[in-house]
Amino acid sequence: MASKEPEKKADGNRVKKVHGNDSFQRMNYLYQISKHIADKNPALSAYYGNLIVSVAKKNVLKIHPDIKRQFCKKCRCIAIHKVTATMKVKRKNKSKTIQWTCDICGTKRNFPANEKHDHRLWLEKPEAVLEVIN
Amino acid sequence: MSAEETFNKEAANAIVGFLKSNLSKSGQLTIESELKKDFVLAKKRSKTKKKKKPHKKRVRCLTRQEKKSIGFYTIPRNGVKYNDVLPLNKIWLKYINDVLELDKPIPDRTSKSWETFTQTLFRADFHGSMLNVVRSKCPSYVDKCGICIMDTRNTFKIVSQDNVTTTIPKRECVFEIFLGKQKITIFGKNLCVRPAERSTKKIKGHIHPDL
Numbered sequence: 434m435a436s437k438e439p440e441k442k443a444d445g446n447r448v449k450k451v452h453g454n455d456s457f458q459r460m461n462y463l464y465q466i467s468k469h470i471a472d473k474n475p476a477l478s479a480y481y482g483n484l485i486v487s488v489a490k491k492n493v494l495k496i497h498p499d500i501k502r503q504f505c506k507k508c509r510c511i512a513i514h515k516v517t518a519t520m521k522v523k524r525k526n527k528s529k530t531i532q533w534t535c536d537i538c539g540t541k542r543n544f545p546a547n548e549k550h551d552h553r554l555w556l557e558k559p560e561a562v563l564e565v566i567n
Numbered sequence: 568m569s570a571e572e573t574f575n576k577e578a579a580n581a582i583v584g585f586l587k588s589n590l591s592k593s594g595q596l597t598i599e600s601e602l603k604k605d606f607v608l609a610k611k612r613s614k615t616k617k618k619k620k621p622h623k624k625r626v627r628c629l630t631r632q633e634k635k636s637i638g639f640y641t642i643p644r645n646g647v648k649y650n651d652v653l654p655l656n657k658i659w660l661k662y663i664n665d666v667l668e669l670d671k672p673i674p675d676r677t678s679k680s681w682e683t684f685t686q687t688l689f690r691a692d693f694h695g696s697m698l699n700v701v702r703s704k705c706p707s708y709v710d711k712c713g714i715c716i717m718d719t720r721n722t723f724k725i726v727s728q729d730n731v732t733t734t735i736p737k738r739e740c741v742f743e744i745f746l747g748k749q750k751i752t753i754f755g756k757n758l759c760v761r762p763a764e765r766s767t768k769k770i771k772g773h774i775h776p777d778l
Binding site for chain 1: 627628629633634637638639642646647648651652654655658659662665666687690691692694695716717762763764766767
């Protein structure tokens with residue numbers, strides 16, 4: 434659930450701290466409540482989603498793609514299958530894509546999902562991890 | 568058509584006459600040939616027309632009007648149920664415990680860590696917190712209690728136990744926030760910042776309240 438911590442090089446004896454930790458915690462919390470309230474009040478969910486993006490913008494932090502992709506691009510409401518969005522697997526030119534359709538604003542979003550290709554993101558690959566901070 | 572042709576001929580004759588009367592003698596000989604000259608690139612055009620790329624529609628954020636039409640800004644008075652937002656309060660308590668490290672004792676006012684404590688409290692999120700209005704310039708707001716669901720620059724929106732959503736101006740009120748066992752009193756005047764900007768702003772350690 435938590436947003437991934439960015440790796441930071443710390444020197445010697447200094448206590449290692451993640452840059453912008455309290456903002457990451459805040460974004461994490463907002464993500465949770467956005468997910469909680471989505472089925473009862475999608476407008477509020479979109480409001481919290483909007484806030485996540487603006488907090489990240491203000492603090493110049495990156496949102497982890499897994500979390501970023503769960504929000505609708507247009508209205509920033511969280512996408513949950515059969516609650517606020519519908520998911521379909523589509524076939525186009527022999528390659529499969531996952532299509533998410535937001536029920537609130539009607540925006541469609543495609544993600545590639547082909548078995549033959551490696552669609553892993555850079556962050557999911559083992560060489561992306563430089564340092565682990567607890 | 569004929570009228571136009573005669574008009575063109577008249578005009579051409581007039582121009583030739585004008586040039587003859589005004590040019591020097593050496594120029595007059597070449598008037599006819601000069602006037603029939605072609606410019607090399609005048610009539611030629613490149614055959615291949617530039618193909619316009621199909622303009623891809625960019626997904627933009629909703630405009631304010633579209634948001635308004637969907638109903639993002641108007642939360643009706645009885646729209647939000649208290650039981651729906653109660654889980655938010657539970658998550659918030661865990662979150663604020665993590666951020667403020669409440670299992671340790673709250674630092675003293677004179678100690679060094681007081682500064683960081685107030686800073687983190689100021690930067691924390693208040694959505695989902697249990698608020699109670701202690702004092703206010705407007706007496707009808709006093710003793711309103713509920714869970715905050717929206718936090719704008721100048722107002723809090725809270726849902727009280729009888730499912731009524733009320734908007735409370737921050738500036739004139741003094742709030743009490745319940746953190747499990749502890750209570751924190753905050754002057755709303757100091758919170759008058761947009762919630763997203765608050766996380767980057769700094770606040771003074773000691774602010775003297777108005778009398």
